[in-house]
Amino acid sequence: MYYRHIPNMQIWAVDSAKIRVEPSKNIFMARRRRVLIEKIDKELGTYHKCYSPMAKINVLNDLQKAITAWQRALPGADREPMAALLEVVESTLDFRPTGSRYNKAICIAYHTYCNYNKAAGSVYDDSRKNQDYFRHSENDVVDSQVKCNKLWRAITAASSAIGASGIADDDRTLKIFMAPEFYFRGRNGAYLPDIVYNLPERMRKLGTGAGNFQHWLFVFGTAVSAFEITEHYCGTCPGGASQVTFEQNTKAWTEKGRSKTTPKCSVNPAHRILTRTRGAEVQNVALIQHGNVVHAIAKEYISGIDYKANKVTMPDGKKTTKDLRTIAPLGGAMNPGNKPIQDDERLGGCIFTVDGVTVGLEVCLDHDLSDPGQAEYGRATNLAPTIQVLLIPSYGMSIGDGLHCKSGGIVFNVDGRGMGSSEVKINLLPYNSQPARNVGSNIHLYGPFNIPS
Numbered sequence: 001m002y003y004r005h006i007p008n009m010q011i012w013a014v015d016s017a018k019i020r021v022e023p024s025k026n027i028f029m030a031r032r033r034r035v036l037i038e039k040i041d042k043e044l045g046t047y048h049k050c051y052s053p054m055a056k057i058n059v060l061n062d063l064q065k066a067i068t069a070w071q072r073a074l075p076g077a078d079r080e081p082m083a084a085l086l087e088v089v090e091s092t093l094d095f096r097p098t099g100s101r102y103n104k105a106i107c108i109a110y111h112t113y114c115n116y117n118k119a120a121g122s123v124y125d126d127s128r129k130n131q132d133y134f135r136h137s138e139n140d141v142v143d144s145q146v147k148c149n150k151l152w153r154a155i156t157a158a159s160s161a162i163g164a165s166g167i168a169d170d171d172r173t174l175k176i177f178m179a180p181e182f183y184f185r186g187r188n189g190a191y192l193p194d195i196v197y198n199l200p201e202r203m204r205k206l207g208t209g210a211g212n213f214q215h216w217l218f219v220f221g222t223a224v225s226a227f228e229i230t231e232h233y234c235g236t237c238p239g240g241a242s243q244v245t246f247e248q249n250t251k252a253w254t255e256k257g258r259s260k261t262t263p264k265c266s267v268n269p270a271h272r273i274l275t276r277t278r279g280a281e282v283q284n285v286a287l288i289q290h291g292n293v294v295h296a297i298a299k300e301y302i303s304g305i306d307y308k309a310n311k312v313t314m315p316d317g318k319k320t321t322k323d324l325r326t327i328a329p330l331g332g333a334m335n336p337g338n339k340p341i342q343d344d345e346r347l348g349g350c351i352f353t354v355d356g357v358t359v360g361l362e363v364c365l366d367h368d369l370s371d372p373g374q375a376e377y378g379r380a381t382n383l384a385p386t387i388q389v390l391l392i393p394s395y396g397m398s399i400g401d402g403l404h405c406k407s408g409g410i411v412f413n414v415d416g417r418g419m420g421s422s423e424v425k426i427n428l429l430p431y432n433s434q435p436a437r438n439v440g441s442n443i444h445l446y447g448p449f450n451i452p453s
Contacts, residue, residue, distance in 0.1 A: 032074075036070045039066045039069075040063065043063040046344065047063065051347075054295050055346060055347040058353050059347075060089055060092055061358060067086045067089065068086070102172055104451060105449055106169065106445060106446070107176050107410065107412045107445070107447055108178070108443060109443070110221075111414075111420030111442040112150075112180065112183065112442055114133075114180060114395055114416035114417075115134060115417065119132075123419065125419070133182075133186065133187060140186035144186075144199065145202070153441070154179075155177055155213075156207070157439075157440070157443055158175075158445070161437075165437055165439060173448055174216075176389070177218050178391060178393055181221060181286075181395040182221070183220065184221060184287075189226070189308065189311070191223065191225050192315075193225040196223040196224075196283075199223055199287055203289065204294075208289055217290045217354055220289070222287070222299065224282060224283070226280040226283070228314055232263045233273070234267070234272075235273065236271040237271065242271075244264065244265060245266055246264070247262055249262060279326060282307070284299040284363065286391075290354050290355075295352050297352070297361050297363065300333045302334060302365070306326070306395070310325055310326050333366075345360075345380065345382070350362055351380070357388050358388050358389075360383065361380075362379045362380055363392075365397065377402075380404040381404050386406065387404065387409060389451065394416070395415065395416045396417055397415065406452055407428065408450065409427040411425045412424050412446070422446075424447070
């Protein structure tokens with residue numbers, strides 16, 4: 001047996017490139033052994049590429065499953081090294097030996113509207129008549145605080161309703177509370193980034209971080225922030241005739257000066273380089289909390305009904321503003337010229353793990369679109385066989401046939417159109433919508449449902 005050490009994780013892993021498979025009359029078992037060990041080794045290699053805590057948890061969760069699959073298929077093979085590897089993985093994940101902490105889930109939908117006509121002072125049932133972004137105040141800070149308070153009241157109402165409704169609940173039942181897309185956004189279509197950054201901590205201080213909510217998964221809808229994007233261009237060359245490159249100032253006298261770069265025209269370095277605004281990159285992110293873990297997933301696609309005239313208003317100096325066209329997140333699927341370094345959705349994408357439960361989250365249009373090369377659209381499609389719960393916070397999207405999860409998986413959608421709506425489907429024939437309990441306070445309860453293993 002050969003071994004290889006994985007940095008940043010104190011375990012020794014089997015190297016599938018060097019493993020010796022002894023000749024066997026059972027060719028099927030030999031092939032099975034090869035497939036299983038390659039899966040384990042691949043996950044160990046992926047772990048080495050992880051930078052965020054959630055990405056590491058996601059990969060370790062799948063590594064735990066791969067080792068368990070080896071032990072079931074080949075109970076006598078390499079028993080000691082595999083047991084040692086599994087022990088370290090589960091210790092790192094703080095798993096119980098039986099695997100996931102949760103075997104059931106209750107889905108809790110917060111029905112609230114995100115469309116508004118300020119002049120008429122009313123909400124439209126037709127989501128396309130979203131003339132103004134719904135808000136409680138013209139001051140974005142105040143608006144975000146009021147929305148946090150309303151969300152907290154809905155959460156406490158849901159907690160009380162579960163007990164009052166006689167719904168079976170215990171510490172192995174995950175309570176999934178979700179608000180719709182665009183719940184948090186300002187009067188201009190987007191908050192400034194620092195407002196969005198502080199939202200999860202504000203909710204924790206209101207009470208979602210308390211011990212009585214340790215078995216809850218919160219999706220606080222989505223929050224929108226925007227960043228002005230500028231670009232350099234040559235003021236002499238006609239459009240597209242040259243490129244702007246950045247050269248390091250190697251001849252500067254100081255180290256700080258040498259660390260700076262200067263933009264240069266690729267045709268003639270003497271040409272004058274100018275800057276202009278491309279637009280505003282909009283980060284529409286689902287805000288997620290479970291216990292002490294806070295996570296965010298950005299929507300990659302922009303729908304035609306997301307922003308008025310496809311623009312957001314940004315500060316321009318101290319007292320004025322300017323309207324900028326919206327740009328989808330750079331590196332996302334809607335910007336093919338800015339592909340991310342990795343294409344594994346577990347490494348900063350739409351997959352996250354909750355105490356051993358693999359969850360996928362597709363914000364609205366991401367549920368319908370993805371790489372056109374796939375057999376079926378949907379951002380989570382490639383990892384559907386591993387996803388146990390699929391969440392869809394949306395504004396104008398339904399579950400449809402997009403059950404991008406494993407057999408028996410739970411698909412949960414909360415939509416912010418009109419007065420708000422929700423739906424739950426289980427990935428088992430006949431794929432019917434599940435019944436809901438309307439318990440007041442705009443709260444609808446579904447389940448509990450079995451979480452597939």
